[in-house]
Amino acid sequence: MFLAAEKQWTLLDWKPRRSDMLVDPFGLGKIVQDGLVFQQNFSIRSYEIGVDGTTSIESFMNHLQETALNHAKTVGLLGDGFGSTEAMSKRNLIWVVARMQILVNRYPTWGDTVQVDTWVAANGKNGMRRDWLVRDGNSGETLARASSKWVMMNTSTRKLSKMPDDVRVEIEPYFMDCAPIVEEDGRKLPKLDESTSDYVRNGLTPRWNDLDLNQHVNNVKYIGWILESSIxxxxxxxxxxxxxxxxxxxxxxxxxxxxxxxSKDAKGWPECVHLLRLDSGAEVVRGSTMWRPKRINNFGSVGRIPTDGM
Amino acid sequence: MFLAAEKQWTLLDWKPRRSDMLVDPFGLGKIVQDGLVFQQNFSIRSYEIGVDGTTSIESFMNHLQETALNHAKTVGLLGDGFGSTEAMSKRNLIWVVARMQILVNRYPTWGDTVQVDTWVAANGKNGMRRDWLVRDGNSGETLARASSKWVMMNTSTRKLSKMPDDVRVEIEPYFMDCAPIVEEDGRKLPKLDESTSDYVRNGLTPRWNDLDLNQHVNNVKYIGWILESSIxxxxxxxxxxxxxxxxxxxxxxxxxxxxxxxSKDAKGWPECVHLLRLDSGAEVVRGSTMWRPKRINNFGSVGRIPTDGM
Known part of the structure; x- marks a missing residue:
């Protein structure tokens, strides 16, 4: 029942067309570290920054999505879609995202360059993990780390699937053998309802622009709705x-x-548990967020505006 | 009363820091044509495409905004903000956008490179025009053309201002002497109300992510609301x-x-008139849109998915 990401991979229904892609002439990314890590630089654009003068978590997630797709594109691990290598495709199997965890140390600002590294690994016998490391392009400082878990789904039965042996043969050479870059928060996310919630926001509807190719809401857009009830x-x-x-x-x-x-964590900083659900009560996304106080900037406002280099 | 764009320019409170910016090593743009045209390439990212598999008009406008800001940054025409050259700054003057017109021939898709040229020109005695030409980075095909008009506002009195002579001396060397790239649609936009509207959508509220540094709604976000009532x-x-x-x-x-x-144009294609207004009745944005039928793609759905190169 992890359908949310299926649409992403439908974008990938094509083969790499540029043999020069490995040298990254246009900032489209390249393979590094013995072919197992994909690396791409992003220049932060003015429209990716918000109230605080820094990028939003959505911009971070957009860059993660872009590198994941470009990684798949570049290594050519595509049959008729990313979720389908040749063998997966024959069996109507695709990858869908089940879980995503992101830790942010610092948000970059307009004109900054960030360098995103991404790689995949096995997750249990049948799953895949994809990790990301986001660094400041100049200093190398770690800006964010993220880890995600993917499961295989059969598009005919809409059920989860084990990884068939012939699929394993295709995919395993691309798996890194390393621990997750983000230690898993093993706490089970509790089920919320109106009686256990501090904030409830009703009547959230997708805008046209929130939809992707398949008229599904893009994964990243859920974050906006989650934050709406924490404004x-x-x-x-x-x-x-x-x-x-x-x-x-x-x-x-x-x-x-x-x-x-x-609620509050040990430092007294806010921690939240979130639920997005349909009118019918069906759960769309469960989530949790951790917060820290904003630093006060020179202008005395609430924003945190890095001034270095300006 | 043209306040909508003031916030953009507050981002620009700094001086160019890289002397190598003119050679564009990171796709940040460069000056071409005797110093009067700024040119920047964009690689279309996966998260910039929507239901139809192509970029949205908002993505186009984001690229226009980014090149305008980078142009101002690169030529160093900044005092304590873009709207304020040295002389403007002393007089508390800033530029604010009054009008924007965009014509789109074709929307690019994920992985395409677009090349954006932008330049400024005089608009009457006291105003400025900024034009953009958006081309396919490979074929040179014109994808879109846009023209905008700017007026000078005094931030103390909040009133429009004539262009003082010392400001003119600073700015005029950057003005191109050429006709607008988009022939102005001289028709006055009519004032709409509920009785003359075909579609009315109430209760639209900014999301946190729609806001910019000054907690104003970003110019580009208005388009989403305008299109909401034309879904x-x-x-x-x-x-x-x-x-x-x-x-x-x-x-x-x-x-x-x-x-x-x-309404319908001469070809029988839809033309719309739009109004965004506050509860109080105050007008925020007047607009008009022109439409053409989508081409049917191979899958028989409504989307228009370019398949070349895939």
């Missing part, structure tokens, strides 16, 4: 980490409810 | 052109109403 938090805190569990796809006619429960 | 149009047509007149800024606590009136 008072956003004014005085910045997001330090987010964990998302994707449970069900959302389509353009769906109406969502966003629920948030707030 | 049935979006399913079968693609936007061929849009004209926006910015009248008033929108802040995070504002609630907007989006009004649309539909």
């Amino acid at each position: 008072s938090m956003l004014e005085n805190h910045e997001l330090a980490g987010i964990t998302l569990e994707y449970r069900k796809e959302c389509r353009k006619d769906n109406v969502l409810q966003s629920l948030t429960a707030v | 049935s149009m979006l399913e079968n047509h693609e936007l061929a052109g849009i004209t926006l007149e910015y009248r008033k800024e929108c802040r995070k606590d504002n609630v907007l109403q989006s009004l649309t009136a539909v």
Whole structure:
């Protein structure tokens, strides 16, 4: 029932067309480290920064998505779609994302260059893990780390599948043998309802622009809805980490409810548990967020505006 | 009363820091044509494409905004902000956008490179025009053309200002002497109300992510709201052109109403007139849009998915 990401991979229904892609002439990324890590630089654009003068978590996730897709494209591990290598394709199997965890140390600002490294690894016997390391392109400082888990689904039966042996043969050479870059937050995300929530926002509807090729809501857009019910938090805190569990796809006619429960961590900083669900009660995304106080900038406002280099 | 763009320029409170910027090593753009045209390439990213498999008009506008800001940054025409050259700054003057017109021939898709040229020109005695030409990076085919008009505002009095002579001396060397790249649609945009509208969408509220550094709604985000009241149009047509007149800024606590009136042009294709206004009735943006039928793709769906190169 992890359908949320299926649409991403439908974009990938093509083969690499440029043999010069490995030298990265256009900032489209390249393979490094014995062919197992894909690396791409991004220049942060003015429209990727928000109220605080820094990039949003959504921009970070957009860059993660872009590198994952370009990685798949570049290594040529595509049959008729990313979720389908040759062998997967024959069996109607695709990859869908089940879980995503991101920790952010610092948000970059307009004109900064960030360098994103990504790689894949086995996750148990039948799953895949994809990790990302985001660094400042000049200093090498770690800006963010992220780890995601993927499962295989049969598009005919809509059921999860084990990894067939012939698929394993195709994919395993691309797997790194290393621990996750983000230690898994093993705590089970609790099920929220209105009685256990501190904030409830009703009637959230997709905008046209939230939809992707298949008229599904893009994975990244869910974050906006989750944060909608924490908007008072956003004014005085910045997001330090987010964990998302994707449970069900959302389509353009769906109406969502966003629920948030707030508690405090050991430092007294806010921690939230989130739920996005449909009118019917069906869960779309469970999530948790960690927050830290914003630094006060020179202008005395709530924003955190890095001034180095300006 | 043209406040909508003021916030953009507050981002520009700094001086160029890289002497190597003219050679464009990181795709940040460069000056061409005797120093009067700024040129930047963009690789279209996966998250910039939508339901139809192509970029949205918002992505186009984001690229226009980015090149305008990078142009200003690169030529060093900055005092304490773009809207303020040295002389403007002393007089508390900034540039604000009053009107924007975009014509789109073809929307690019993921992995395409687009080349954006931009330049400025005089507009009457006291105003500035900024034009853009967007081309396919490989074929040179014109993808879009855009023209915008800017006026000078005094930030103390909040009133429009004539261009002082010392400001003119600073700015005029950067003005191209050429006709607008988009012939102006001289028709006055009519004032809509509920009785003259075909579609009305109420209760539109900014999301946190729609806000910029000054907690104003970003110019580009208005388009989403305008298209919200034309969503049935979006399913079968693609936007061929849009004209926006910015009248008033929108802040995070504002609630907007989006009004649309539909008619047909000589070919029988839809033309719309739009109004975004506040609860109070105050007009935020007037606009008009031109549409053309979507081509049917191979899958028989409504989307228009270019398949060349895939």
